[in-house]
Amino acid sequence: MNIKYLSILFIAGVITACTHKNTEDTAIDQLLSRMTLEEKIGQMNQLNYEGNSQELDKRIKAGEIGSLLNVVDPVEGNRLQKIAVEESRLGIPLIIGRDVIHGFKTIFPIPLGQAASFNPQIVEKGARIAATEARSVGIHWTFAPMLDISRDARWGRIAESLGEDPYLASVLGAAMVKGFQTDSLSNPTAIAACVKHFVGYGAGEGGRDYNSTNIPPHLMRNVYLRPFESAIHAGAATVMTSFNDNDGVPSSGNTYLLRNVLRDEWKFDGFVVSDWASITEMIAHGFAQDDKQAAEIASNAGLDMEMVSGAYAKYLPELVRDGKVSDKVIDEAVRHILRIKYRLGLFDHPYADTQAPSASYAEESLATAKEAAIQSAILLKNANHLLPLNKNGKIAVIGPMADAPHEQLGTWVFDSEKERSLTPIKALQTMYPEVKYRYEPALAYSRDSNKSAFSKARAAAQQSDVAVVFLGEESILSGEAHCLANIDLVGVQSDLLREVKSTGKPVVLVIMAGRPLTIEKDLPYADAVLYNFHPGTMGGPAIWDLLFGNANPSGKLPVTFVRHVGQIPLYYNHNNTGRPAPDRAASLNDIPVEAEQTSLGNTSHYLDYGKNPLFPFGYGLSYTTFEYSNLQLSAPSIQEGEPLTIQATVANIGNVDGTEVVQLYVQDVVGSIARPVKELKGFSRVSLKAGEAKVVEFTLTSDDLAFWGRDRVRKAEPGDFNVWVGGDSNAPLKTTFTLVE
Numbered sequence: 001m002n003i004k005y006l007s008i009l010f011i012a013g014v015i016t017a018c019t020h021k022n023t024e025d026t027a028i029d030q031l032l033s034r035m036t037l038e039e040k041i042g043q044m045n046q047l048n049y050e051g052n053s054q055e056l057d058k059r060i061k062a063g064e065i066g067s068l069l070n071v072v073d074p075v076e077g078n079r080l081q082k083i084a085v086e087e088s089r090l091g092i093p094l095i096i097g098r099d100v101i102h103g104f105k106t107i108f109p110i111p112l113g114q115a116a117s118f119n120p121q122i123v124e125k126g127a128r129i130a131a132t133e134a135r136s137v138g139i140h141w142t143f144a145p146m147l148d149i150s151r152d153a154r155w156g157r158i159a160e161s162l163g164e165d166p167y168l169a170s171v172l173g174a175a176m177v178k179g180f181q182t183d184s185l186s187n188p189t190a191i192a193a194c195v196k197h198f199v200g201y202g203a204g205e206g207g208r209d210y211n212s213t214n215i216p217p218h219l220m221r222n223v224y225l226r227p228f229e230s231a232i233h234a235g236a237a238t239v240m241t242s243f244n245d246n247d248g249v250p251s252s253g254n255t256y257l258l259r260n261v262l263r264d265e266w267k268f269d270g271f272v273v274s275d276w277a278s279i280t281e282m283i284a285h286g287f288a289q290d291d292k293q294a295a296e297i298a299s300n301a302g303l304d305m306e307m308v309s310g311a312y313a314k315y316l317p318e319l320v321r322d323g324k325v326s327d328k329v330i331d332e333a334v335r336h337i338l339r340i341k342y343r344l345g346l347f348d349h350p351y352a353d354t355q356a357p358s359a360s361y362a363e364e365s366l367a368t369a370k371e372a373a374i375q376s377a378i379l380l381k382n383a384n385h386l387l388p389l390n391k392n393g394k395i396a397v398i399g400p401m402a403d404a405p406h407e408q409l410g411t412w413v414f415d416s417e418k419e420r421s422l423t424p425i426k427a428l429q430t431m432y433p434e435v436k437y438r439y440e441p442a443l444a445y446s447r448d449s450n451k452s453a454f455s456k457a458r459a460a461a462q463q464s465d466v467a468v469v470f471l472g473e474e475s476i477l478s479g480e481a482h483c484l485a486n487i488d489l490v491g492v493q494s495d496l497l498r499e500v501k502s503t504g505k506p507v508v509l510v511i512m513a514g515r516p517l518t519i520e521k522d523l524p525y526a527d528a529v530l531y532n533f534h535p536g537t538m539g540g541p542a543i544w545d546l547l548f549g550n551a552n553p554s555g556k557l558p559v560t561f562v563r564h565v566g567q568i569p570l571y572y573n574h575n576n577t578g579r580p581a582p583d584r585a586a587s588l589n590d591i592p593v594e595a596e597q598t599s600l601g602n603t604s605h606y607l608d609y610g611k612n613p614l615f616p617f618g619y620g621l622s623y624t625t626f627e628y629s630n631l632q633l634s635a636p637s638i639q640e641g642e643p644l645t646i647q648a649t650v651a652n653i654g655n656v657d658g659t660e661v662v663q664l665y666v667q668d669v670v671g672s673i674a675r676p677v678k679e680l681k682g683f684s685r686v687s688l689k690a691g692e693a694k695v696v697e698f699t700l701t702s703d704d705l706a707f708w709g710r711d712r713v714r715k716a717e718p719g720d721f722n723v724w725v726g727g728d729s730n731a732p733l734k735t736t737f738t739l740v741e
């Protein structure tokens, strides 16, 4: 046993002996006291693994690297870890990160789809399965959940978001953190979560990725920061800064956000990582003149670890010696990083168990992924109760998404094999061998513009009782840097739908996409529409379960569907203008020629597309009908700190069992700053047998009514509140209460 190894054992011993937080700090302090400046800066340096190289081994051995991303081979991960643990002077383990966004091997619906379930339990389970699969091959850390509020469907990363609402994203984001991390990071199947992108990234100008944001302080607090605060309180171990600048300050250099908000206010004690080269990208932003200044700005702002761009490793030693960055700043950053390594148990258990049985694609995981896909699908239309379909009829299965194993997985899938995807065609063949169908893809992929096979699709529809048309987006059309100015169904898919409809056969449109598309002009050509945000490995079985009525749709829209791209941004929880439009505002074709300037009324709407969306936030149909009644409050007024109970009766008045997402919306009528027309404050998935009714109850306290007001303090302001309970954000059932001083 050599001296180095003895010192490793000593450190490991000190660290193992620590059983609670103070001793955790003591152990880290002891380790810190033995580190050179270069070793400390090494911890702040994350590199992308680009294959095995002597140079990489040498740098790990020299203690120059604290983290690697994208090592997925457990044998190679263990080899690299062994160099860090057994050959570097202090034996500090590497933390290995990977984008495990909506599954590792077993792929769940994209996060936007999971948000449509309005179900924190299934979201937590999905993250749990992803963590177990990833940790089994030596991944310690995922760059998820993405908590960027997304109000712009042109932005490709809306796919990765939990939608437009800060409350929904807060609840589901916290559930994901819990699923990845469990109650303790030391759980051998836990991985550290990384909440991103801190902050505002979803509000980039024009829905263009990486773009500037202009989020004023109240909006920042009341909307964009909320899901992050909730995830930090749920124990998220790490945070990633965003690419955007807000009001001129890039997030990777934003001292106010990283120190005042994250550390001082929220007491975050994990570490902050940059996004990919976002520190040196501050040069392109015009915020730093070179790599050295970028490193100085970011480290002083409180950014602990640099992802891939190497400016910390190169310039921090000199910046410290020149007094531009203090030892204290470095020590703090390293302490944050060591803390998470320590909590993950990496000092004690640095290696992946390569002998353990595979954790991937377990039966139970696939069943959960299927259930998640079922709960994530949203029924947007069902004329004449076309759905559920009769299995005895003959079905024409048409369209480029019916058998697209890669595409249905969605964005950010690096580790799953498309051969494991159960597409609708594969699922039909294996699960329903008795069903008679004819399959005609008609288009090779979603952007294909070759219409030569349309005639076959037409013939298939003519020979069948019903046509099920699978359209949508390939996975590459959403995700990072995959923004679109036009969000109609891509290519000639709308023409295909019209062609099929022209046969006179009933048409079911099944969409699989990474964003809400503008489908208003397609709706007349589909009798029923089932919308799936890319549903993952088990998309096919989930869709047929829904189409055949083995399951009843229960998903609700986590984002507003616009009628036309020009309406963006359009979201349910907007402020009112001084001139809200009436329900029937003037429309383009009704305007008389040479109408007088003021004759149309001066209100806030588009002459061509009005003020309303195609489908509102929270919307989604079922095969049954839910009726709401009897909205009651426990009191007409409450005082600060007092609970208010809100009850409503929900009845299933149809013939089949179903699950409804009951939603609670509140409006603060007058505030020290203008308040949104309504805000989601609670939701509950309620299962009801045919004919059954239940009383659903929500409890609010004044804290739930609090917001950052004119004095920049978070509190509830006394006054009147409107309350709605219902099945979407247009719920009509309404009452009021007062918060008294």
Ligand code: NOJ
Pocket (backbone or CB within 6 Å): 099, 143, 196, 275, 276, 480
């Ligand atoms: C850039 C993306 O913005 C971020 O979300 C991701 O985690 C990193 N790349 C690492 O792949």
